Amino acid sequence: MELALDAVEARHPAARPGHAPALRGLTLRLGAGEAAAVIGPSGAGKTTLLHVAAAALPPSGGTLALGGQAPWALSPRALRALRGQLFLAPQVPPLPPRQRVVTAVLAARLPSLGLARSLRSLFYPDDIPGAWAALERFDLGDKLFERVDRLSGGERQRVGLARALLSPASLWLVDEPLSALDPTRAAQAVSALVDGARERGATLLATLHQVDVALAHFPRIIGLRDGALAFDLPAAQVTPERLRALYAQHEHELLGAPPVAEAPAATAAPAVMHCR
Incomplete structure (x- = not known):
């Protein structure tokens, strides 16, 4: 199934009025049978992108097309039939x-x-x-x-x-599927997923925190930052410089390490009073 987003803006349903949109003017196209990984720091809009692509969250601006159909212009019955061709796998x-x-x-x-x-x-x-x-x-x-x-x-x-x-879906949308897996299991799971989609001729769009896994298993890498497209490139063209720019101020996510906690301020030793 083909996926096309044109200048899409989207807001989380729980976002407060005036809050910046989770997706800002995003234009993206995937052809039938393509496989792509979406990477970027926390808060980049990765999960929102999948919910929009799954016709679970209507865009607040721009247009979405799934297999050439505009889902939000369909009748409720036709929309249900279209959603039956989509597979959305949340992180949990x-x-x-x-x-x-x-x-x-x-x-x-x-x-x-x-x-x-x-x-x-x-x-x-x-x-x-x-x-x-x-x-x-x-x-x-x-x-x-x-x-x-x-x-x-x-x-x-x-x-x-x-x-x-x-x-039976022809579009697979997979959100952070490796968060509970060790590196060996993660590589095995992504390989099985990518191979399965290719064998079925399904389009696969997956969000990943594990940049090394994304680069090793997906031919196309989409970088998101602050809800906007940072790059859309073949994996071989995603250089360390591009990754450092994408994860600026979020280097711990790129390295796969937890953020370094600030050391607590030193406190003076309590005074001890001796009574005679």
Whole structure:
């Protein structure tokens, strides 16, 4: 699915009046089947971009087109049908805690099922081999029948990504999928995600804090800062100088380290009084 934003402005629903927009005049295009990573410091507008692209947040200015359609000009029924072609994976996957992993993964297919099959699938999973194959690509095949609330945070994140492989969507929008993963698992998960999108011919747009992972696995890198486009380049052209400019005053995020806390001011030793 093609994605096109033209001079888009967007505000967070909870933003106070007069607050700067989260996206400022953003123009961006992804062709069908492209894969791109969005990087930038905290507060750059990365998550807002995904919510706009998912037709979950209407732009306050500019235009959005998904597969050549303007979602906010569609009827409610047509908008629901369009959203069925989108897969939005938030940083914390919305997985019911008491549900089995197999059911949670197969739920990605619900937009393409009728009501009767959707209800039946909640109690009688109809493609256990397909669910296992999707999970196995994220090294989670042995968790097929575990309950979600017995998984670690990193395992839940990978279950959320495995859902994309079973989704009928042609546009995958993935928000910070690696926050709970160690470097080895992060590289494996991104590789499985990028490969899965390519095999399906799906368009993939992912936000990442891990700049090294983005550069290693995505052919196209989009840099956002203060809601505006800083650069849109092939990964090979994203130089250290560009990265330092993008993360100026946020160097700890570029280096993957927590911010250095300011040392507390020295205090005088308390006076000790001796009574005789």
